[in-house]
Amino acid sequence: MDATDKVIVFHSLDDLKEAISVDVKSHDVLAQRYCVRFIILNNFDVFRELTKFLVLELGVEKFDLEKLAFGPDKTIDIDTLSDAVRNLKVSSIVTPFSELARFFKEDEFKGFFNDIILSEDIAHPQKRIYIPIIGLHNRFTDFLKSFGRIEESAPIWQYYTPKDDKxxxxxxxxxxxxxxxxxxxxxxxxxxxxxxxxxxxxxxxxxxxxxxxxxxxxxxxxxxxxxxxxxxxxxxxxxxxxLEISLPIEYKEYELEYWDAMLQNIGKNTAQLFDFPSYVEDLFNRKTITANDILLLWAKDETLAYERWLLKAYALAYKGDELSGYMRDVLYEIDDFKIANTLFVNLTERIFYMTNAERLQNFDSRKSIMQSQCELFRTLVPEEHQLWVKNHIIEIAQKDDNLSQAKRLCTSVFDFEKILFLGWYVLMAEKDFGLSHLKDFYPDLAGYLTAYESVATKVTASWAADYLERFRRAKIVDNYTEELKEIVEERNASAESFYNWYYSFQNSHDLLNEIQNSQVYPIDKIYWVDGLGAEFIPFIHYLLENSQSNYEAILSQIARTTIPSNTHLNSFDVGNHLIFKLNALDELAHEGHYQKYTTLVAELETVKAVIHKILDENKVGKHTIAIVSDHGLSAMSRKCDSLKFDSNTKHEGRYVPLADDCTINSDIDFVVHENERDHKKYKVALRHQSLGAKPTHEVHGGATPEEVLVPFIVISNDDASKPLKYSVGPIEVKVPISDKKVAFKIIPEPQSAKAIFNGQEIALTRHGMQWEGFFPNATEGKYQITVIPFRGKPTQLEIEFFGMGFGSGLDLDDF
Missing domain, CATH: 3.40.50 (Rossmann fold)
Structure with a gap:
């Protein structure tokens, strides 16, 4: 007998039911000996109807297999199942047997059926164990083919409906x-x-x-x-x-981890209510996310790679109209979300891979994007990538006659760009990169180069402003220029000429004591900025005016240190709770060798940070603050051959301490000076040539104007202390050279007024409704005259002095 012969096939359910009923009462030896009955089906409806028949009409009990599991999501092993079947005491139907058995391995499947097919219960010959097998025809038939005692086993029944369940x-x-x-x-x-x-x-x-x-x-x-x-x-x-959730994200297999995270975050019971934009906005705790927010959120340390992945999809799908084409293109290409700087690097570099036509379309949007979050770009674009961009801009500039492309590839975000701007200004100021370009691309440098007469600064000696102008020009080209050398050789030709100007400026300590004692300005804080020279006065005014801090300079003048111009001899009492010392600028000067362009850019950034720190620390409340310094800095000594007079020099050869009984006298190259504070003698370099070895850093300690002259600035956010507002204008913009008298209208009327012309301070006198000044040194041409009313800001006006026009060779006698 084979498997086909063993299986009894029925063509109706009624016939099957009849056979089952007959079998229960059968006295056949095999039927009474073996109690297990396999019923092969292909339809679950038939299974349920058959179960109903067995239970209700034949009194068979249901044995639910799930009772055997040790938990709601645990399996039932073969031994447990076999033991349960064999231990049934009454007629039972095992359900749903096939929905467990179909997952048995082949050896488990055959082992189980071998174990139970010949189960005996001689004490209960009418007991039947019904096991429906649904959809397992092939596997069960294969078992029967291999079963050696198929002839002596109990009957096996099969009933198939015309259509299988699928x-x-x-x-x-x-x-x-x-x-x-x-x-x-x-x-x-x-x-x-x-x-x-x-x-x-x-x-x-x-x-x-x-x-x-x-x-x-x-x-x-x-x-x-x-x-x-x-x-x-x-x-x-x-x-x-x-879940039938449509998301605006193209599937990429390598991004599967983000889809896994997405699924974990979708509410299991609210998936049908899932709304992608709302989900992303809630994730970032925002009611909405603007185009400007995208870079900020992307850059945060706590933002996960998964969240950046969502942010990209959100931005492209729902903020596309707010994004520039450049931002959309770069975002679309982003596939690295684990590192925040990838987006910032790509936004910086993508334009270099474009054609010239494509660049023209994207210059402005790239610049706008990068300037909107300049600090993020400065921080997140690594130095090696910045160097890559710098080299490409330089390469393009070398092939670009008028810098048209190179300028537009710059964004004024990175320090290296500022170095490029400074270099272009030095090399091409007359043609392709003048002051107007500087104001657009590097306004801080333009602010540094502002003329002294354009800011309300008291300059005791008019030549000092001219000197500092020349010093700044020499510094930006990093060259000891003849025009600078000319003044220093005149003013510091000897100890006598040096002292003539040295004592004409007030000592910064004396000035501070005078103001505090007179209480003209109610100073409540003093910031000592180590190394801040008078060269930075216009830059500080520029920073104040552009700070939006409500602070204004109410007093600004050039003061001096004592010599040697070092910190020890010009320090302020930091034990005083009103005085705060800021070291960053001096530390910058001493920490590395001076580098052309680079160090000046770093100095401007440092001074800017110092001033912003002062303003930020005093946002709350009304304050009047003095900004003072102990010395300035000079980069020119490294450009001059050293005198090599002495090996016992200090501050890279800028001075030499002398014994109290030393009888040496001042010479053409140095001044012997008894310091006003410690009353010790020092030999101090008069000019830029150092007394010892040639310096490589910026230096101080000597007697040059840039080392000795320092700013003394009082700022306030108290309206009662601020400058008064005036409207200032010329009565005539053209004045005959024979008259040399210029009249101005100042509204409202000030207590007094003055003008600055070619570094010379000229008092103005009131005549009726106008203020007049006499300018004895005026010659024909156009000049900038700065008018400063009492407690007012300076106003720069252009005045033209013109002659009588006798240019034909005739003299007055002809008339």
């Missing part, structure tokens, strides 16, 4: 999600759900099964007439096909 089972680790009803997919997240389902419901075409035992064992289920199994372990597929 069920697609999606096996997925993603479970407990609410699946849209319209998909007609039944979700069975646990093993208990899986086993219970087949007894209670008509099968659905599609089932989503998340039962852990099945996840591990479903590959054991061989193809059969009912079930088709398919694994769904891709979160993107699950989100789109099963």
């Amino acid at each position: 069920v697609m089972v999606y096996v997925s680790k993603f479970k407990n999600y609410t699946i849209p009803d319209k998909l007609n997919i039944c979700s069975l997240p646990t093993m208990r759900d899986w086993l219970s389902f087949w007894k209670k419901q008509a099968p659905k075409d599609k089932i989503l099964c998340g039962a852990s035992p099945i996840l591990n064992r479903w590959p054991n289920a061989k193809p059969d007439s009912i079930f088709t199994f398919q694994s769904v372990d891709n979160s993107h597929k699950f989100i789109t096909d099963f």
Whole structure:
């Protein structure tokens, strides 16, 4: 007998029922000896109807397999199942047996059936154990073919309906999600759900099964007439096909981890209510996310790679109209979300890979993007990438006659760009990169180069302003220019000429004491900026005017240190709780060798940071603050041959301490000076040539104007202390040279007024409704005259002095 002969096939359910009824009463030896009856079916409706018949009409008890599991999502092993079947004491139907057995390995499958097919219960010859086998025809038939005692086993019945049930089972680790009803997919997240389902419901075409035992064992289920199994372990597929959530994100396999994170964050019971833009906005705790927010959120340390991935999709899908084409293109290409700087690097560099035509379309938007978050770009674009950009700009500039492309590739964000701007200004100021370009590209440098007469600064000696102008020009070209050398050789030709100007300026300490004692300005804080020379006075005024801090300079003048111009001899009492010392500028000067262009750029950044620090620390309340210094700095000594007079020099040869009984006298190259504070003698370099070795740093300690002259500035945010507002204008913009008298209208009327012309201070006198000044040194031509009313800001006016026009060779006698 083979398997085909052993299986009794019925063509109706009634016939099967009749056979079962007859078998119960049978006195056949084999029927009474072996109690297990296998019933092969292809339809779950028939299974449920048969179960009903057995229970209600034949009094058979149901044995639910899920009772054997040790938890709702635990499997049932072979031994437990075999023991349970053999230990049944009364007639029972085991349900749903096939929905457990189909996941057995082949050896387990055959072992189980070998174990129970010949189960005996001689004491109960009418006991029957019914085991429905649904959809396992091939596997069960294969078992029967290999079963050696098939002839002596109990009967095996089969009833097939004309149409098999067809069920697609999606096996997925993603479970407990609410699946849209319209998909007609039944979700069975646990093993208990899986086993219970087949007894209670008509099968659905599609089932989503998340039962852990099945996840591990479903590959054991061989193809059969009912079930088709398919694994769904891709979160993107699950989100789109099963939750039917449409997301504006192109699927890329290497981004699967982000889809996994997305699925974890979608509410399991509210997936159908999921709204992508709202989800992203809530994630970043924003009611909405603007185009300007994207870079800020992207750069935050706490922003996860997954969140950047979402931010990209959100920006491209919902903020596309707010984004520039350049931003959209770069964002679209971004595929690295783990490192924040990738986006910033790509925004910086992408334009260099474009054609000239494409660059023209993107210059402005790239610049706008980078300037909107300049600190982020400065921080997040690594130095090696900045160097790459710098080299490409230089390469383009070398082929670009008028710098047209090179200028537009610059954004004024990085320090190296400022170095380029400074170099272009030095080399091309007359043609392609003049002061107007500097104001656009590097306004801080333009602010540094502002004329002294354009700011309300008291300059005791008019030559000093001219000297500092020349010093700044020499500094930007990094050259000891003849025009600078000319003044220093005149003013510091000897000890006598030096002292003539040295004592004409007030000592900064004396000036501070005078102001504090007179209480003209109610100073409540003093900031001592170590190394801040008078060269930076116009720059400080520029920073104040552009700070939007409500602070204004109410007193500004050039003061002096004592010599040697070092910190020790010119320090302020930091033990005083009103005085705060800021060291950054002096530290910059001493920490490395001076570099052409680079060091000046760093100094401007440092002074800017110092002034902003002072303003930021005093935002709250009304304050009047003095900004003082102990000395200035000079980069010119490194450009001069050293005198090599002495090996016992200090501050890179700028001075030499002398013994108290030393009788040396001042010479053409140095002044012997008894310091006003410690009353010790020093030999101090008069000019830029150092007394010892040639310096490589910026230096101080000597007697040059830039080392000795320092700013004394009082600022206030108290309106009662601020400058008064005036309207100032010329009565006539053209004045005859024979008159040399210029009249101005100043409204409202000040207590007094003065003008600055070619560094000379000229008092103005009131005549009726106008103020007049006599300018004895005026010659023909156009001049800038600065008018400063009492407690007012300076106003710069252009006045033209013109002659009588006798240019034909005739003299006055001809008339």
